[in-house]
Amino acid sequence: MVIVSVPFARIPDVAGLFASVPSETVVIDTSNYFPHLGGPINAVEAGQVESLWVAEQLGRPVVKAWNAALAGTLQTKGVPAGTQGRIALPVAADSDEARHVGMRLVDESGFDPFDAGVLADSWRQQPMTPAYCTELNLEDLRPTLEAADRTEAPRNRDRQMERFTTLTSTPTLEEVVELNRSLHR
Numbered sequence: 001m002v003i004v005s006v007p008f009a010r011i012p013d014v015a016g017l018f019a020s021v022p023s024e025t026v027v028i029d030t031s032n033y034f035p036h037l038g039g040p041i042n043a044v045e046a047g048q049v050e051s052l053w054v055a056e057q058l059g060r061p062v063v064k065a066w067n068a069a070l071a072g073t074l075q076t077k078g079v080p081a082g083t084q085g086r087i088a089l090p091v092a093a094d095s096d097e098a099r100h101v102g103m104r105l106v107d108e109s110g111f112d113p114f115d116a117g118v119l120a121d122s123w124r125q126q127p128m129t130p131a132y133c134t135e136l137n138l139e140d141l142r143p144t145l146e147a148a149d150r151t152e153a154p155r156n157r158d159r160q161m162e163r164f165t166t167l168t169s170t171p172t173l174e175e176v177v178e179l180n181r182s183l184h185r
Contacts (some may be wrong), residue, residue, distance in 0.1 A: 001026040001101060004058070005066075008050070009038025011057045018058050026101045029054045029062040032127050036161055051092065051122040063093040063102035064122040069111070070133045072173035077135070078110020088138040090116035090125040090145060112138045116145060124148040128156035130184040135177050147184070156183050 002021060006014055008031040018027070033041065033050045043053050051064040066074065068090055079086055089111045093099035103113035116125055125131050129148040136144055160183060164171075171179065 001028065001105070003028045003030065004054075004062075005030040007031065007038050008033045008054075009041065011054050015058050018060060021060075023060070026098045027058060027060055027062045028065050028102055028105070029058075030066045032067050034127065034157070034161070036158075049120055049123050050126055051119040055119065061094055061098065062119070063091060063095075063098050064116075064119060064125065065089065065091045065102040065106055065113075066109075068125040068132050069135075070173060070176060073133070073135060073177075074109070076173070080110070081107060081112075085137055086110075086112045087135050088112040088114045088141040090114045090122075090131060090141065092116040092119055092122035092125065094118050114138060114141050114145075123150055123153065126153060128160050128180070128183060129153050133177060133180045134184075144184075159183075 002025055004011070004014065004027060011031060029051060031054065033044050035041070041053065044050055051062060055062045066089060069087070073087065077087055089106050091099055091102040091106055091113050093102060099115060103115065106113040116122065124145045130144040131141060131148065134144070160179065163179065
């Protein structure tokens with residue numbers, strides 16, 4: 001297994017590294033598309049699902065995982081399985097086997113894995129959808145993924161980035177989570 005955790009726009013820069021990686025190796029992508037950081041990517045702007053663009057760039061299937069959690073969440077909020085209120089994270093892949101590998105690793109990292117289906121549906125866990133960086137449990141994650149609006153997500157992403165630029169101090173992890181949740185009330 002290989003976990004790719006680089007800025008979204010830099011994915012093409014690492015694609016060559018996969019030429020010698022065995023085809024059965026599960027590749028997990030953690031990136032998110034933010035055009036203000038890496039510049040616009042025409043295919044994604046035209047509607048290609050971000051995870052499918054990543055798979056295309058790498059020339060192999062990917063699992064989408066850990067992208068719907070903030071770094072601070074991943075660093076401080078992982079807890080053992082069975083812990084009350086454990087945060088759930090969506091995992092998407094076209095291969096059931098690869099998705100289960102991703103789900104097992106998400107569980108081992110301290111979060112409840114949620115089977116988010118195929119990559120074509122992984123837009124539901126991308127930036128500024130209701131499931132993105134909102135620290136939900138398993139019970140709340142399913143309806144939140146289902147409530148995602150594909151046409152609103154990019155507008156929410158851009159609107160949220162504008163909100164962040166107006167802040168006069170660096171928000172805490174809890175404040176960022178609350179700002180993300182507030183987009184969908």
